[in-house]
Amino acid sequence: KVIVFATDATWPPMEFVDANKDITGYSIDYMKAAGKEAGFTPKFVAVAWDGIFAGLNVGKYDAISSSVSITDERKKVMDFSEPYFRVRQALIVRKNSKVKDLKELVGKQVGSQISTTGTFAVKAVKGVISKTYDEVGLAIEDLHNGRIEAVVCDDPVAANYALQNEKYAKSLKIAKVMESAEVEYYGIAVKKENNGTLELINKGIQAVKAKGLDKELQAKWIGQ
């Protein structure tokens, strides 16, 4: 069985386009492994983030594997698989900044990718001006160029990708990894009532976890 996954491939190292123009990354490998275990063939299509949930309902694809954090709001309109990765929100600032927490940025512009949990974290702090980007990379670049004061995004993106880049390694740092009250996990989103697909994916995720394959992927894509 083929399951079509939508992914916004601008979220390295979780999902992005490599030099061969293949969609690749941690979640991609994860679903491939899950597919092998549960007996489905994953197929990935690139979709822009801010319309990614729209296509799910029409059935343009079966599922979304795009570092979607499981939130209550989202659960109202779609179903989620078992969590497959735990994230925290990281606050990225410039090297010379003394900021330690979002609360210190009242009245300042803070960037995030449009409608990600990063955006929600920014908006949760009253007085901070939220600035949303189509891609997290554009936000980080704008931070680097000095147009905004900070960026909030998922920690693997921040710590293990952006800051590994030599350009940003010298200019940016993580000020804080925010622990929210509730633990935040990535899940695979499927259309409501699409139980067959959901079960298959869950089966795969469970098998990957059981075999410890997720640890290998962690080492390959994220380190530590």
Added chain:
Amino acid sequence: MADTDPIIRIRNISKFFGQLRALDNVSLDIFSGEKVVIIGPSGSGKSTLLRTINQLETVDAGSIVVDGQDLTDKTANINKIRMELGMVFQSFNLFHHKTVLHNLTLAPIKLKNIPREEAEKNAIRLLEKVGIAEKRNCYPAQLSGGQQQRVAIARALAMNPKIMLFDEPTSALDPEMIGEVLDVMVNLAKEGMTMVVVTHEMGFAREVGDRVVFMDEGKIIETGPPEHFFQSPEHPRLRKFLDQIL
């Protein structure tokens, strides 16, 4: 003048352009084989009258019967009737995107389903008649005005019409070209074609016309054979007009 029904019977037609009464209760009968010349000052309604005959202008009142068909009847197939009526315009109006030959063959092929070969043979015959066969593969833009007008006459003839309408066919021509077009028209008249000609060429009217019609302000003011017409004009307006142009 044949002693039968007229081929064109115009009865009490009127035509308005907004407030302007371009035709004012005009009646005119034209018989098969007759050559009628329409003269009159600018704006008197000559073109409008001619154009109502093939319904390039519709009339607001009155009736026009061409070859037994009432044009003001809604069910009349005007496209059919137009095939019987050849029209030659002041500005030639050749199809710019077609060669001379194709200007002549387009309508017969598409409208009468005449095979291309036959249509072309006929077209060449007509082009020879108007003395311009050697230009058959030229485009209109490559011809002089006089040549274009002769092609336009041939194009109208290619549909084998019963009646030919001419609206000032020589007014847009340089003086040296007027003769060549008038020659073609004189020959056509000699062959017995029914012709209605709006023109300022009084020589042509005298030589060819069976009847001359003088219009002014949308009305037909005087009608008669050319001799009478030019030698003893009755209406003061006609006299004034003739004084001006002769």
Added chain:
Amino acid sequence: MADTDPIIRIRNISKFFGQLRALDNVSLDIFSGEKVVIIGPSGSGKSTLLRTINQLETVDAGSIVVDGQDLTDKTANINKIRMELGMVFQSFNLFHHKTVLHNLTLAPIKLKNIPREEAEKNAIRLLEKVGIAEKRNCYPAQLSGGQQQRVAIARALAMNPKIMLFDEPTSALDPEMIGEVLDVMVNLAKEGMTMVVVTHEMGFAREVGDRVVFMDEGKIIETGPPEHFFQSPEHPRLRKFLDQIL
């Protein structure tokens, strides 16, 4: 004719437009107060000659000295010299976006720093002179051609020039308006203005001209006082030209 240096001294000028020799080794002296009329067939170089005098055309060879200043000298301030030379064009060339009054005051105010009030007073005086003061607040588009040309003359006069150049000032006018413009020019001549006039109005040439210059193919062919000129033309080309237009 004053017995001094000429106010305009044209020596052996030639002018090419591409291959075309519009002026061919032309020399001409014009003295203060003199009225010189230039005539000649179309394309003979009359306008070009006139336009070289205020450098709307530059020459390719020869020299032009106006009021002691050599125009072909690179260091000459041509804008200064142009203020001494009023020019009237065939097509009037009034400033469309300015009222009649402002057409007259623009240059004096901006170029001579004359206070607005004084400039307007002077402008109204000139408009009265050309008989059109009541139109002072109209825009050019609201005036007839003859009125526009009279305003154009007044505009040139507003800069208080020593010499006036006219390039067929009446050729673009309807016949009934030619007289009103010529009247203004005749009055100007009577006041002693130095005038160079290209025109086809032979009556004006005869009445006002001190000297008539005939040009053909870029050359001056004949020069002389009008009586002699029109009664016993010497050159066959001039005779032919006069035959045609008189």
Added chain:
Amino acid sequence: MPEKKVTIDIGDGAAIPTKKDRGLLSAWRLAFFGAVGALLYLILFHPDPYLRLLKFLPDGILITFQVTFSSIALALVVGLITGLGRISRNATINLIASTYVEVVRGIPLLVQLFYIYYALGQFVRVPDMLAAILAMSFCYGAYMGEVFRAGIESIDRGQREASFSLGFNRTQTMFYVILPQALRTILPPVGNEFIALLKDTSLVSILAVSDLLRRGREFASESFLYFETYTMVAIIYLIITLILSKIVGIMEERMGGHGRH
């Protein structure tokens, strides 16, 4: 009878309804009152989410207008300089101006926006709104330059010659005689460019400038109400451009000729 050469140019701005084009005039009415009617209907009968949306968007509309007006003002300045450069007799200035026009018109606006915003952002630090405005003006300056050039060239040569013959130099002639007349000719196309620019400001939403479209996208991707949001955004843009195109149309009709009161 020689054929006249016909050139067709369809501006990018909007369909400008004038009295000459009755079809478009009634279409304008239909579109305008349709859009307003739809807006009212949605707000009154489906206040959730449409009223919520309408409350969410206004600051985006404000930003859209801010970017539009600032950009057009700057573009006019750039355009005037470019237009003068394009007709300059100095070969170098002419080439610089022409190349600017050629290059800017050869690259998609969106690419230019990205380029100016992100690529040049590496070297110079400009606030985001300003960067967006600069990018829009840089691009539209080239179009405006062509409008100015055409406007200047449309002025009869006789006007220049009359001005010269009075003693004005080139610069004076340009500013006292040619430009004031050219301005009247270019007013309608400038109005057209204005509408085109307003529409194109939607592109700055990609640069994370919070204009009308960005606000809509934020709303849509959080509420998942894509259809409702984009319907609303489209209606608002439509109403704005229809009003503007009506104004430009009226302007065009008033432009009968110079100096007629």
Added chain:
Amino acid sequence: MPEKKVTIDIGDGAAIPTKKDRGLLSAWRLAFFGAVGALLYLILFHPDPYLRLLKFLPDGILITFQVTFSSIALALVVGLITGLGRISRNATINLIASTYVEVVRGIPLLVQLFYIYYALGQFVRVPDMLAAILAMSFCYGAYMGEVFRAGIESIDRGQREASFSLGFNRTQTMFYVILPQALRTILPPVGNEFIALLKDTSLVSILAVSDLLRRGREFASESFLYFETYTMVAIIYLIITLILSKIVGIMEERMGGHGRH
């Protein structure tokens, strides 16, 4: 001396260099050879990242061309129908066509893309590329409609009358006489719209259609090399549009008149 009314229309396509405009002609050369030179320089002397980029982008260029050509083909069909509708004597058809033009031209292309892609995407299921092409054609069909209308209206009334007088009906007249002549008139503006459309296809990158710009954004989002990527993308667009505008320019010059061989 009555003034002539001058109208200025600056197309959105590109600056088309013709022999009449020497400034632009040499600017074209400067821009074109400059762009090609820059491209070669970057590839040869900074193969990392430029050569890598050049290898990454080609399928994006292909998609850009695919979208462009499909959209223009469809837009031509839509435009023909719209143009005929705009001059129709049937009031309803006329109003529909006019309203379509008015509405489409009143809404930013990007908003239309979002609308057709996401909003309508909720109800009908179309593949991404197709949705993008449909949206582009829908929008450009309105512009093409105006081009067709202007082209048809530019044909002398005498042509229609001559055709009628031979016995052709309205439809035959349109297809045998008017349209063939109109096509020659509209070829240059269609070329212009083609270039404009090619540039505007960059907007589909927002919809994650992997065109040239999207490929660039993907490269940049992984490598964070924004400056280098957008430089490259801009140069490639520039070279493509410059070549196309040259072709349109040559076409325009050849369009001296009908029927001259």
